[in-house]
Amino acid sequence: MAKKIKAPKHVPHKRENIESEYVLETRNLGISFGGLKAVQDVNLKIKKNQVYGLIGPNGAGKTTVFNLLTGVYQPTTGSFYLNGEDLTGLSQEKINRKGFARTFQNIRLFNNMTVVRNVMVGLSNQPEYKCTLFESIFRLPRHFIAERKMRKRAKELLDIFGLLDERNNLACNLPYGKQRKLEIARALATNPKLLLLDEPAAGMNPNETEDLVNTIKYICENFDMTILLIEHDMKFVSGLCDQITVLNFGTVLAEGDTKEALNNPEVIKAYIGG
Amino acid sequence: MDLLTIIINGLSIGGIYAMIALGYTMVYGIAKMLNFAHGDIIMVGAYTVVLLFTTSPTVGIISALVLCVLVGIIVEKAAYRPLRGASPLAVLITAIGVSKLLQSAAQIFIGSEPKGLTLNLGEIRLGSLHISVLTLLTILISVAVMAGLTLFVKYTKMGRAMVAVSEDRGAAQLMGINVNSVITVTFIIGSALAALAGVFLLFKSQSVDSTFGAMPGIKAFAAAVIGGIGSIPGAMVGGVVLGFIEAIFAATPLRDYVDAIEFAILIIVLLVKPTGILGKKRREKV
Numbered sequence: 001m002a003k004k005i006k007a008p009k010h011v012p013h014k015r016e017n018i019e020s021e022y023v024l025e026t027r028n029l030g031i032s033f034g035g036l037k038a039v040q041d042v043n044l045k046i047k048k049n050q051v052y053g054l055i056g057p058n059g060a061g062k063t064t065v066f067n068l069l070t071g072v073y074q075p076t077t078g079s080f081y082l083n084g085e086d087l088t089g090l091s092q093e094k095i096n097r098k099g100f101a102r103t104f105q106n107i108r109l110f111n112n113m114t115v116v117r118n119v120m121v122g123l124s125n126q127p128e129y130k131c132t133l134f135e136s137i138f139r140l141p142r143h144f145i146a147e148r149k150m151r152k153r154a155k156e157l158l159d160i161f162g163l164l165d166e167r168n169n170l171a172c173n174l175p176y177g178k179q180r181k182l183e184i185a186r187a188l189a190t191n192p193k194l195l196l197l198d199e200p201a202a203g204m205n206p207n208e209t210e211d212l213v214n215t216i217k218y219i220c221e222n223f224d225m226t227i228l229l230i231e232h233d234m235k236f237v238s239g240l241c242d243q244i245t246v247l248n249f250g251t252v253l254a255e256g257d258t259k260e261a262l263n264n265p266e267v268i269k270a271y272i273g274g
Numbered sequence: 275m276d277l278l279t280i281i282i283n284g285l286s287i288g289g290i291y292a293m294i295a296l297g298y299t300m301v302y303g304i305a306k307m308l309n310f311a312h313g314d315i316i317m318v319g320a321y322t323v324v325l326l327f328t329t330s331p332t333v334g335i336i337s338a339l340v341l342c343v344l345v346g347i348i349v350e351k352a353a354y355r356p357l358r359g360a361s362p363l364a365v366l367i368t369a370i371g372v373s374k375l376l377q378s379a380a381q382i383f384i385g386s387e388p389k390g391l392t393l394n395l396g397e398i399r400l401g402s403l404h405i406s407v408l409t410l411l412t413i414l415i416s417v418a419v420m421a422g423l424t425l426f427v428k429y430t431k432m433g434r435a436m437v438a439v440s441e442d443r444g445a446a447q448l449m450g451i452n453v454n455s456v457i458t459v460t461f462i463i464g465s466a467l468a469a470l471a472g473v474f475l476l477f478k479s480q481s482v483d484s485t486f487g488a489m490p491g492i493k494a495f496a497a498a499v500i501g502g503i504g505s506i507p508g509a510m511v512g513g514v515v516l517g518f519i520e521a522i523f524a525a526t527p528l529r530d531y532v533d534a535i536e537f538a539i540l541i542i543v544l545l546v547k548p549t550g551i552l553g554k555k556r557r558e559k560v
Contacts, residue, residue, distance in 0.1 A: 070448055096450035110441040112554065113434070121438045124431050125450040133459065136430040147429060190450050 020084035023226040028078035053241035060247040071095040099193035103183040111172035119154040122189030177208040197229040286409040288517020289416025294494030295509035297464030303440040303504035311372035313491015319472030320482040346465025380484040388483040502553025
């Protein structure tokens with residue numbers, strides 16, 4: 001029998017906040033699975049209201065970076081900061097509550113819940129909708145007030161994404177483009193400071209993609225949002241992102257202004273092969 | 275026995291099974307595990323009532339609820355939580371272990387002799403129909419409990435969080451839902467329902483021993499599977515279906531074979547519709 005590869009012993013990270021002008025800053029962020037260094041030395045610096053792109057060929061480790069930033073994986077090296085606050089090693093729900101929200105490469109909605117309830121799940125942890133389990137069980141006034149406020153807010157969010165008419169349909173019955181939008185709406189409902197979009201335009205037709213570009217711009221302006229996105233569609237990336245990081249085999253190949261980075265010979269080589 | 279009596283008996287037995295089945299189905303749906311110790315929570319509840327009934331029936335019933343909830347929380351924290359993410363088989367065997375542990379603890383601390391309790395709440399006569407107050411109470415309370423639970427799941431934050439976790443645990447976690455607390459609440463609800471079921475079963479059979487919860491537990495599990503495991507309305511439907519089957523066959527010469535018939539029906543349902551009556555279709559992506 002093959003010997004099971006042991007993951008390197010996890011050294012507990014001591015969280016220390018830093019001074020940072022960036023919404024997201026990562027320092028030497030990396031993870032290895034056994035002997036495989038899936039991602040190493042990623043140093044992202046994302047300013048407020050920026051739309052930042054993370055690109056790279058298949059298997060470059062882009063989604064792994066997302067999984068590190070959202071607590072799905074614990075980094076084996078390095079750390080990351082939200083407005084200077086060290087979030088390394090926190091659990092997924094804590095990181096979400098601190099202000100990171102994400103969508104998934106393969107859409108992961110709560111399929112058998114209605115559209116409006118999907119968004120309401122995202123709203124659950126906002127302090128303005130606070131009501132304890134006790135209040136809910138005994139149906140005290142605060143329960144109804146919180147429920148009403150949540151439903152209202154959920155409808156507002158759905159309206160922005162043009163999903164208001166679909167609110168009582170099951171999420172799994174929505175067409176693909178709308179499911180993508182609902183996922184973004186659900187993520188926004190958690191009131192994040194940084195929105196992570198994992199291939200938001202994947203599988204979309206040109207019309208839907210254009211629509212999505214406008215939606216992302218709208219979110220950035222109206223929600224005062226900072227966005228980090230993974231994408232393969234270069235037109236989409238250059239139309240939205242002013243800065244990008246290019247990953248290849250888990251390491252940073254190029255970073256900086258989108259045009260320069262995309263014209264970097266190393267990047268072209270990685271994409272076209274050579 | 276006339277038809278009305280059968281219906282009333284069916285509803286009362288079905289209500290009890292449904293309450294137990296809800297515990298199985300919710301834990302399965304949300305924690306993705308089969309809690310085979312669930313039946314023994316019934317036994318804990320029944321024993322508590324028997325031991326405290328002479329003090330005061332109310333105290334007995336309330337203590338049963340509280341104790342069952344505590345046992346549920348402790349079992350989940352001590353036995354199942356450390357195994358989160360372990361293989362389903364390991365969790366299943368642990369659950370069987372917990373079940374044996376509870377049964378043995380009852381034998382050691384209370385004794386293996388059955389403990390009895392006599393209770394007669396009288397009966398109501400409607401023309402030629404005699405209905406015991408206990409049967410009526412069972413129906414009323416189980417219907418109320420199920421209605422309350424449905425409302426809870428549908429219209430509260432915690433209820434939505436439960437559905438979200440059962441749909442996609444990972445995505446729910448990334449939306450800021452604390453999965454551990456959702457699972458704890460699930461065990462609390464399941465154990466409280468099991469305690470109630472234990473009280474009614476005890477009043478019906480008037481005696482309790484350490485394996486008191488085993489048979490109703492396994493039957494309610496069958497009910498949950500018949501209804502579609504993981505589905506809350508499914509557990510209610512499955513419980514009532516099983517209750518009716520029991521009531522109908524109890525009125526025929528086949529009454530000694532009721533258990534066999536019930537499990538045979540389970541097998542038939544699994545053959546014809548493996549996901550149960552209200553079970554979700556499983557879509558496989560290729």
